[in-house]
Amino acid sequence: MQHAVRTFRLTLEYDGTDLAGWQVQAGATRTVQGELNAALARVTGEVVSVVGAGRTDAGVHAEAQVASVRLATGFAPDALRRALNAVLPRDVAVREVAEAPPDFHALRDARGKLYRYAVWNGASRSPLRARSHHTVAVRLDVDAMREGAQALVGRHDFTSFRAAGSEVLTSERSVSRFDVEARGDGEILFWVAGEGFLRHMVRIAVGTLLEVGTGRRTPAGVAEALAACERSAAGPTAPARGLTLVRVDY
């Protein structure tokens, strides 16, 4: 039986620890997009490639990444969700499947994203947070980091906070929120929202703020790094394991 082509919107959760990021790569490397394409082929028999709202790096997690795909299938959305979860590997799951307008495109239509970067700053390492948090042993000054983060809010040229070698037309981006939240006995969460981000932008921003937190850089030094418009003016790229894509807005 021939089915009409429909567009689906998939909401995905994944533990990025053992995944080589979103985008399909040559070779045997496991990626989120690759696992999802394979699961769709097994379930529907169609060879397709899903479009993701953002190309998360190797090791980065997602609570609610969004993907779009066009399929000529008779599956009801919820039956498709269950069938995909039955064949996807343990570290990737589909939280929701919905039928979308025919021209829905997860990347092009995304209006904003929310990321959370988690740091463990307790007195000792935390094995239960080893996969989800970046551990910083030196005591961090949360107020100084909070002050520094405010320099990044607004529309700026983020050239200093862009992975070297990345090719994009413009390095201007708008950050609507950059909050630093200290929780309980050693957890520090950075909440970063914006329309879109340059490659490694959130991780370089956090790496720069961690320099502020340890006193290697002043809070005002964050604005200076931004103004310099060169990668070397900002701090190091914070490790992928602390980063989670929390939400994509449409």
Added chain:
Amino acid sequence: MQHAVRTFRLTLEYDGTDLAGWQVQAGATRTVQGELNAALARVTGEVVSVVGAGRTDAGVHAEAQVASVRLATGFAPDALRRALNAVLPRDVAVREVAEAPPDFHALRDARGKLYRYAVWNGASRSPLRARSHHTVAVRLDVDAMREGAQALVGRHDFTSFRAAGSEVLTSERSVSRFDVEARGDGEILFWVAGEGFLRHMVRIAVGTLLEVGTGRRTPAGVAEALAACERSAAGPTAPARGLTLVRVDY
């Protein structure tokens, strides 16, 4: 230089996923006690065996397991903590080291323990909770489980909730708290406190309550299972991955 023998109290956190439980075993198997003994030998040069407050099973986690050990070492407690964390594997850490009274014994002196059992009952699997939660796909009736759990509070003969073949003198135990907490969009936490527990007792209790949650057993059936005093009257042993030793009281 000869140091006087001192007794230390160690507070431990571990991710039990890849560990074969607390107790040292023959062969190459990794256990918490074995890793800690090896770390102590490397750091202090002494061959000792730590005593744990409870012998957690393979796959069970701990936020604050307690261990005691006697050492003829000159280390200050906090320096010992740091040295141990530098050599322990990533899934085991020492949160605290304190000097204790000479006769302190982590097992004998423990007055109570708090366990948490985490269930994921969301509409889809949750990869980010795959290591810490037991996933139950069927929607659970939290009120019914809460009602059933109350039958387990108090002093009872827990023969029905004891692993077959375990050898203990008495199967009477006191449970001071058995709470069922529903959180947000699919997380259910069982909080169980008591002086001490029989082997697999918490996991069999949770396994029995999950039968109540799915409607296979009535809330009153929990008291009946208890009264029967035979293992076959209770439900299955819930998987280790959902269980965390939260605290030991002295």
